[in-house]
Amino acid sequence: MNFVGIIAEYDPFHSGHALQLRMLRQRGASTIAVCMSTGVVQRGGVPILPEAVRVRAALAAGADLVVALPAPYANASAEQFAAAGVHLLAALGCDTLAFGAETPEPAPLQAAAAALCSAAFPAALRSQLESGLPFAAARAAAAETLCPGAADLLQTPNNILGIEYCKPLPRLGAAHGTAQTGQVQGQALASASHIRQLVHTQGIKAASPFVPQAAMELYRQAAEQGQLADPEKFSTAVLTLLRTKTPEQLSTLRGAGEGLENRLYAAAREAETVNDLYDRLKTKRYPTARLRRLVLDAVLDVPAAGLPALPPYLLVLGAKRSALPLLKHAKIPAGTSLAGLAGQDQKLQIAADMHSKAVDFSLLCRYKIQPMGFAYTAHVVLL
Numbered sequence: 001m002n003f004v005g006i007i008a009e010y011d012p013f014h015s016g017h018a019l020q021l022r023m024l025r026q027r028g029a030s031t032i033a034v035c036m037s038t039g040v041v042q043r044g045g046v047p048i049l050p051e052a053v054r055v056r057a058a059l060a061a062g063a064d065l066v067v068a069l070p071a072p073y074a075n076a077s078a079e080q081f082a083a084a085g086v087h088l089l090a091a092l093g094c095d096t097l098a099f100g101a102e103t104p105e106p107a108p109l110q111a112a113a114a115a116l117c118s119a120a121f122p123a124a125l126r127s128q129l130e131s132g133l134p135f136a137a138a139r140a141a142a143a144e145t146l147c148p149g150a151a152d153l154l155q156t157p158n159n160i161l162g163i164e165y166c167k168p169l170p171r172l173g174a175a176h177g178t179a180q181t182g183q184v185q186g187q188a189l190a191s192a193s194h195i196r197q198l199v200h201t202q203g204i205k206a207a208s209p210f211v212p213q214a215a216m217e218l219y220r221q222a223a224e225q226g227q228l229a230d231p232e233k234f235s236t237a238v239l240t241l242l243r244t245k246t247p248e249q250l251s252t253l254r255g256a257g258e259g260l261e262n263r264l265y266a267a268a269r270e271a272e273t274v275n276d277l278y279d280r281l282k283t284k285r286y287p288t289a290r291l292r293r294l295v296l297d298a299v300l301d302v303p304a305a306g307l308p309a310l311p312p313y314l315l316v317l318g319a320k321r322s323a324l325p326l327l328k329h330a331k332i333p334a335g336t337s338l339a340g341l342a343g344q345d346q347k348l349q350i351a352a353d354m355h356s357k358a359v360d361f362s363l364l365c366r367y368k369i370q371p372m373g374f375a376y377t378a379h380v381v382l383l
Contacts (some may be wrong), residue, residue, distance in 0.1 A: 004029040005089030005332040012056035021062040033065040037074035039358035044292025046362040055318035057215035064323040071358030115147035175233030226368025234365040242268035336380040
């Protein structure tokens with residue numbers, strides 16, 4: 001293990017993330033690159049803090065290089081999210097992929113991944129779907145028939161992503177997506193979702209026990225400058241943009257079909273808030289996470305066709321100066337300027353424009369609305 005990659009959202013960067021970086025150094029990592037979500041995140045929303053703040057927090061805690069997971073690939077299923085991140089880190093030259101998982105032993109995750117990739121899986125999945133199970137439950141049940149124990153692994157979010165990755169580190173402290181907290185090596189830990197809830201209900205100071213001191217200072221400054229995500233602005237922006245769409249426009253979206261576009265159109269016309277919208281969209285067939293991503297795809301006009309299957313460029317968001325020479329060996333176009341990358345060919349331009357649109361939308365959802373065009377004008381964070 002020499003050049004280690006991490007795929008993350010850092011929404012927000014907290015003490016558990018800092019602990020992971022320290023563990024990797026202790027295990028021999030000489031260079032650590034992070035592929036990080038930027039304008040939007042995988043749960044179908046916008047990050048609580050803008051990218052530059054999260055990049056600075058990661059670099060201050062020990063990362064050497066932070067590259068963007070472009071927005072259309074970040075707001076995607078676990079399979080698409082993982083494939084995009086692995087593609088970018090492999091193109092950068094990472095020799096190891098590290099991640100936290102609820103199950104720290106790699107063998108069960110690798111066995112479950114093999115089952116999902118096997119030739120027998122599509123038929124097993126069809127059989128479970130035909131029995132009336134929603135997709136997530138059908139997928140887990142189908143995997144279980146091919147790999148006993150896989151269904152349990154596919155119940156928790158980090159294991160779901162972990163099955164798409166490779167070599168895990170144990171997830172320590174607090175479980176993802178819960179209000180549970182914990183302690184490791186004397187450091188209080190909480191999940192990012194719990195920290196976001198604390199910030200939204202109690203203010204940025206409530207995050208203090210669970211984030212590194214250097215990151216907390218960055219977050220405090222961001223809060224003073226109005227850079228935190230405003231849930232009410234997000235709700236209004238989503239509903240406003242959705243109500244401009246026709247059913248025909250919605251039918252062309254990634255993830256649409258089977259009448260979902262009509263359901264989304266009807267729900268948007270009646271919903272009073274974005275949470276009300278999600279409630280109106282709920283069905284037994286589709287998990288809430290998929291519906292949230294569909295909503296954001298509708299807002300951002302992400303089409304079912306036309307977007308490259310994998311990110312076609314490596315955009316550096318921040319780096320220690322000593323890490324920048326690594327870009328010379330990248331297997332896909334790489335650089336520190338989205339404008340410079342996008343101009344190279346049409347495929348790059350399509351992905352870059354979609355990413356820029358998502359970043360603009362994210363900046364519209366801050367307590368203090370930010371100007372457009374940030375993705376094309378931002379300067380790389382250098383330490």
